[in-house]
Amino acid sequence: MIDQASRIAYLEKIQPGKIIIWTLLFLGGVVMITPLAFMISTSFKTGTEVFNLGIIPENPTLKNYIFILNESKFLRWMLNSLWVATFSTVSVVFFDSLVGYTLAKFTFRGQTIVFVAILSTLMIPTEMLIIPWYMMSREFGWIDTYWGIAFPGLMTGFGTFLMRQFFMGLPDELIEAARIDGWSEFAIWSKIAMPLVVPALSALAIFHFLGNWTAFIWPLIVTNDPDLYTIPVGLASFNGEFETDWEIVMTASCLATLPTLLVFLLLQKFIIRGVMLAGLKG
Amino acid sequence: MAEVLLENINKNFGKIKAVDDFCLHVMDKEFIVFVGPSGCGKSTTLRMIAGLEEISSGNISIDQHIVNNTHPKNRDIAMVFQNYALYPHLSVRENISFGIRAQKLPKNEITSRTMEAAKILGLDELLDRRPGELSGGQKQRVAMGRAIVRKPKVFLFDEPLSNLDAKLRHKMRVEMKKLHQQVQTTTIYVTHDQVEAMTLADRIVIMKDGKIEQVGSPDEVYHKPNSQFVASFIGSPAMNFFSGTLEVLDNMHFLRCDGGETIDLVDWPDLIGSKLTMGIRPEHMELKTEKSSKAVTTVLDAKVAVLEPMGHEVIVTCDSNIGEVIGKYTDNTKLKVGQTIHFEFKKENIHFFDENSGKRVS
Numbered sequence: 118m119i120d121q122a123s124r125i126a127y128l129e130k131i132q133p134g135k136i137i138i139w140t141l142l143f144l145g146g147v148v149m150i151t152p153l154a155f156m157i158s159t160s161f162k163t164g165t166e167v168f169n170l171g172i173i174p175e176n177p178t179l180k181n182y183i184f185i186l187n188e189s190k191f192l193r194w195m196l197n198s199l200w201v202a203t204f205s206t207v208s209v210v211f212f213d214s215l216v217g218y219t220l221a222k223f224t225f226r227g228q229t230i231v232f233v234a235i236l237s238t239l240m241i242p243t244e245m246l247i248i249p250w251y252m253m254s255r256e257f258g259w260i261d262t263y264w265g266i267a268f269p270g271l272m273t274g275f276g277t278f279l280m281r282q283f284f285m286g287l288p289d290e291l292i293e294a295a296r297i298d299g300w301s302e303f304a305i306w307s308k309i310a311m312p313l314v315v316p317a318l319s320a321l322a323i324f325h326f327l328g329n330w331t332a333f334i335w336p337l338i339v340t341n342d343p344d345l346y347t348i349p350v351g352l353a354s355f356n357g358e359f360e361t362d363w364e365i366v367m368t369a370s371c372l373a374t375l376p377t378l379l380v381f382l383l384l385q386k387f388i389i390r391g392v393m394l395a396g397l398k399g
Numbered sequence: 400m401a402e403v404l405l406e407n408i409n410k411n412f413g414k415i416k417a418v419d420d421f422c423l424h425v426m427d428k429e430f431i432v433f434v435g436p437s438g439c440g441k442s443t444t445l446r447m448i449a450g451l452e453e454i455s456s457g458n459i460s461i462d463q464h465i466v467n468n469t470h471p472k473n474r475d476i477a478m479v480f481q482n483y484a485l486y487p488h489l490s491v492r493e494n495i496s497f498g499i500r501a502q503k504l505p506k507n508e509i510t511s512r513t514m515e516a517a518k519i520l521g522l523d524e525l526l527d528r529r530p531g532e533l534s535g536g537q538k539q540r541v542a543m544g545r546a547i548v549r550k551p552k553v554f555l556f557d558e559p560l561s562n563l564d565a566k567l568r569h570k571m572r573v574e575m576k577k578l579h580q581q582v583q584t585t586t587i588y589v590t591h592d593q594v595e596a597m598t599l600a601d602r603i604v605i606m607k608d609g610k611i612e613q614v615g616s617p618d619e620v621y622h623k624p625n626s627q628f629v630a631s632f633i634g635s636p637a638m639n640f641f642s643g644t645l646e647v648l649d650n651m652h653f654l655r656c657d658g659g660e661t662i663d664l665v666d667w668p669d670l671i672g673s674k675l676t677m678g679i680r681p682e683h684m685e686l687k688t689e690k691s692s693k694a695v696t697t698v699l700d701a702k703v704a705v706l707e708p709m710g711h712e713v714i715v716t717c718d719s720n721i722g723e724v725i726g727k728y729t730d731n732t733k734l735k736v737g738q739t740i741h742f743e744f745k746k747e748n749i750h751f752f753d754e755n756s757g758k759r760v761s
């Protein structure tokens with residue numbers, strides 16, 4: 118009897134609203150995780166087993182990994198991606214915050230025009246810029262160079278705007294005090310302003326790094342030499358014209374997500390703070 | 400150690416005239432206080448001396464050099480801001496030494512000067528803390544430490560105590576005065592608190608609408624206010640004012656107030672017939688429950704309306720036939736609301752101001 122009573126009490130505590138929310142969240146989780154699970158499981162399958170939809174491989178194998186690491190340029194692409202993403206992230210952190218700071222803390226003639234011009238670049242989709250970028254790269258001989266892959270991401274309108282907003286929140290007195298103390302404007306920026314916007318900076322850096330890591334269209338267009346492929350371009354190159362070795366593509370994808378995963382695990386705290394700060398969806 | 404000379408300083412923000420023809424000669428080692436209501440241009444003047452704000456016209460000299468276009472860092476001044484402007488990411492030690500590190504001094508010099516400043520301000524124990532871990536008073540001291548470590552020619556303070564509670568404010572005020580006696584650096588101090596101004600200043604500059612109303616020692620501005628504005632600004636509770644016309648009848652002088660009521664005065668022959676505002680400070684009126692028989696200069700009869708006991712004294716707000724009067728008394732006699740009392744005051748404590756211009760006429 119006691120058992121019956123406690124069961125009723127337990128059931129009464131369950132609210133229908135909660136059940137609906139948890140169900141939806143669970144379904145959402147399943148939808149997000151399933152492709153990932155298939156990706157990982159396929160990477161351990163043999164070619165004949167690929168279209169068998171079982172999540173546990175029947176004959177788990179590391180053959181695909183060995184093949185990719187030995188027979189393809191995968192490691193090279195990884196380094197290419199790492200180099201391009203790091204280089205452009207460092208550049209964005211430097212230039213976006215420098216310009217953002219200038220727009221936030223100085224008054225000069227034409228300030229509004231500069232700001233509006235930078236803002237307006239946010240409204241132009243990448244796809245529209247690809248043709249001018251390509252023409253520019255061809256003229257300057259940037260095709261098949263790291264510079265060619267990286268240059269469109271060396272400064273971003275969004276990053277500049279974001280940093281400007283954060284620098285606006287810095288009290289002027291801090292800057293004025295340092296100015297009276299005799300520091301140069303550059304030293305004030307680097308010693309006072311920059312350390313105080315680290316959360317915003319790290320958010321910007323993380324998003325920019327991941328964005329470049331997964332960038333596909335532009336690196337595909339500007340590179341012909343497989344030695345210069347970035348990861349996403351390299352992955353796509355596994356897709357054959359007539360048939361595709363899916364187990365290889367999936368294995369490469371698994372390897373490609375590792376660094377991103379690593380970034381997330383290491384910088385989780387910053388990312389969550391950054392997402393909240395920037396008011397963005399991750 | 401230096402003089403600061405301000406000659407005909409003007410500052411316009413677009414159409415707003417924030418500072419209007421400001422002239423002042425600050426002596427070496429002097430402690431000058433700018434005081435005035437909000438928006439009267441105190442901060443703007445200070446920021447122009449610091450070089451943080453350009454002057455629209457005029458000349459600023461520090462130590463005999465015109466510094467109109469000199470960069471703040473080359474003016475050899477130190478400034479303390481209202482909200483302290485401590486660098487949140489640096490320790491107290493780094494905050495204090497930040498200014499002298501810019502000057503590329505030798506390392507041991509930086510250390511010894513930082514320690515010296517910390518000792519003067521009692522910050523030795525806190526050197527490794529961040530500003531976020533300090534109380535308001537401690538933050539305030541770090542801000543002062545940052546200024547004195549530079550050994551500048553001039554200190555500029557912009558309402559440095561206004562974020563502190565009353566008790567701490569008094570304590571820091573005393574420390575401030577001690578510090579000035581110790582280092583003797585020329586100091587310009589901005590506040591809107593007249594008590595701070597009176598207690599700290601060698602000379603007070605009272606400002607209104609961007610203009611100087613009066614410059615003088617605390618004694619002068621208290622006893623001989625140049626204008627009704629100064630008279631009402633300095634002193635607490637504020638001076639009582641009654642406006643009317645000075646008249647004479649049968650050799651008796653009296654002020655006929657705007658409502659027709661009169662108050663008897665003794666000889667002010669040169670003011671007869673003029674429209675005036677008479678001022679008398681609460682602490683200069685003697686409160687009597689019985690009319691004294693001896694001839695005093697002036698007696699004002701009034702009825703007690705509100706009593707505000709402060710412990711050592713009581714502030715009394717009364718109604719009289721010429722308007723509301725505020726007085727003070729320290730007597731132990733118990734007053735009751737509604738009771739009739741008599742304020743007696745002497746001729747030398749009465750101030751007369753022109754009713755239109757507000758300027759002192761007596």
Ligand SMILES: Nc1ncnc2c1ncn2[C@@H]1O[C@H](COP(=O)(O)OP(=O)(O)OP(=O)(O)O)[C@@H](O)[C@H]1O
Nearest residue numbers: 412415416417436437438439440441442443444591
């Ligand atoms: N950057 C600015 N742009 C436009 N007007 C300004 C600026 N700074 C100050 N003012 C105006 O100048 C006048 C004087 O301002 P200021 O800050 O010097 O006043 P204050 O005496 O320091 O007042 P408070 O006691 O409130 O600090 C005010 O009317 C203010 O609105």
Ligand SMILES: [Mg+2]
Nearest residue numbers: 441442443557
């Ligand atoms: Mg101010």
